[in-house]
Amino acid sequence: MDLIDTVRAGLLGHFGVESADAASVTFLGLEPIEILRVPDTDLVHYVTLGGSRHPMTDPTAALADPVRGPRAELVLTLRGGVGAGAGLTRALAVLVASPSVEGIVLQADALLDLGEPLWLNAPFTAVLLGDSDIAAVELPEPAEPVRFLTATPITATEAAWVRIRGAQALRDAWTEAKIDVRDADRAAASL
Template identity: 70%
Template sequence: MDVLSAVKSTVLDHFGVTPDAVDSASVTFLGLEPIEILRIPGDGAVHYATLGGSRHPMGDPGDLLADPVRGPRAELVLTLRLGAGPQSGLVRTLGVLVASPSVEGLVLQPDSLIDLSEPLWQGSHFTAVLLGEGEVPATPLPEPAEPVAYFSVTPITATEAAWVRVRGAQALRDAWTEAGIDVTDPGRRAVNL
């Protein structure tokens, strides 16, 4: 079963691009297989999609034996508006996030708050991310494997991360909507909470 080929095909089809229109970079962590980050141009935006997190199912790190087939699988998609300059270090950060199930035993899911406690890219004031339901449709895999889910990645500030811990993810999303915050703007400020 070539999971990554199916994932890449789903992502490219969703964004309506061919492989030659996409840039990619590879991130490697000790003891893990390489993770590829696709950089997909869009209309006034750029989409970063991980390729490698779904290679293995996510599972409970306390299990004595990991099931090599059953269990949730996920990839991450981050969309940023163009025009804010390069985001140096972002590829590595996305690699860290999508590798967190293998390294930290996290199970990625909507409303997950992942706090890295360091800038997501050089010069960024975002230090955490909030995962949400992605727009890319799930990639079906042969039974008994679960489909690959795609989660949106929203960069958030330390203040916004604290808000999520106290009030929940939906309360932060509601505050963004009320304030007219464009979460794809890499230069945006935290919403006044």
């Protein structure tokens, strides 16, 4: 079983399903990235597969280790699946490919800003990464496990707030205002 099949099996096991709808996105010079669509009651989870194919490397490192280093996939969850087929698949593929293209390391509290809507007519132009409740998928030594990170859609105003005050301050504002960040029609937090 190759790495992507191992990650897929762990992910599907977490949701208790045998398969999921998938779309594939390919960028010049990179292996294909799949976006799985996993319905779960009134939620739909969009999960990347392919970002963990290679370990992420600190851009200041002199050499990239082909085996060691953190690996991650992204999970974006929406109520009712708004965004499917309207650009969300491409946006997620761009975000998870950013370590290969831009040399960044995906980790909790990271802000990834596309500078354009995440899907057609969306008010969200960025995502805030966080820890996921999906268990990491163990890989054979010496490779590090594949972590799943939540990708919460945020507005340009919320992205500015993260840059100034930090990720936790934005999460606190959402909690205080009782904002459901999985609602694609939600308003931005009043900051």
